[in-house]
Amino acid sequence: MRLILLGPPGAGKGTQAKLLIDKYHIPQVSTGDILRQAIKDQTAIGLEAKNYMDAGNLVPDDLVIDLIRERVKEEDCKDGFILDGFPRTRVQAEKLSEMLQSMGVDLDAVIEIAVDENALIDRLTGRRTCSECGTMFHQSARPPKEKGVCDGCRGELIQREDDKRETIVNRLEIYKKETQPLIEFYKNQGRLKTALGEGNVEQVFSRVCALLP
Ligand code: AP5
Secondary structure, three states: OEEEEEOOOOOOOHHHHHHHHHHHHHEEEEEHHHHHHHHHHHOOOHHHHHHHHHHOOOHHHHHHHHHHHHOOHHHHHOOOOEEEOOOHHHHHHHHHHHHHHHOOOOOOEEEEEEEHHHHHHHHHHEEEEEEOOOOEOOOOOEEEOOOEEOOOOOOOEOOOOHOOHHHHHHHHHHHHHHHOOOHHHHHHHOEEEEEEEEOOOHHHHHHHHHHHH
């Protein structure tokens, strides 16, 4: 299955993708995670992306399109993948269509996860991420057993640089301007399905699964 998870920052795309991996045995392809790893590894791509990401701006299309082009050709993507955070602009969406066409495959679903803006701000300001394994927690909705420590690997929980309130406001604005129009783009193709992203993680997961083929 080839799936896009679409939605604003904090909608729960990453959280739902992790649950879908276990159910469908296909990898999550998150451009945000790939870029954050590149920053950690201090690669040329990471160095280029860092300033854009810290400010909550989009990384240039060419850079992320190249990343995705390489990633979806890897062996673990041959039976499908979950795109999380890509595409994010009209150009990216068009390039993705071309890419899939040239691979002789198609999208099975585009799922929009819809959440009210106030809830998004609360989710993002409260998010804490494991610096070692990337597991996400939330200070009140999904607290770790021990404050500041990952339940799984015991790595340190940190706040993402772009989860500061002023950066979040910018990310939401950019989402509205650049990414929200993709809802119409995929609706016009008859591919879009919308799941309400409010309620607990398990409730949202049931809604998402009910929309999948
Ligand atoms: P990226 O990492 O993709 O961030 P994002 O899209 O802003 O999404 P988030 O990871 O913030 O949110 P999410 O929807 O995954 O929510 P999550 O599950 O974590 O991108 C970061 C940056 O990279 C961009 O700003 C840009 O600079 C760059 N970039 C990435 N892709 C790019 C592209 N294609 N083009 C250009 N630039 C690109 O959940 C959030 C919190 O809520 C967590 O704490 C979680 O525990 C909690 N939560 C989740 N579900 C629930 C629930 N149901 N109830 C209560 N809490 C919940």
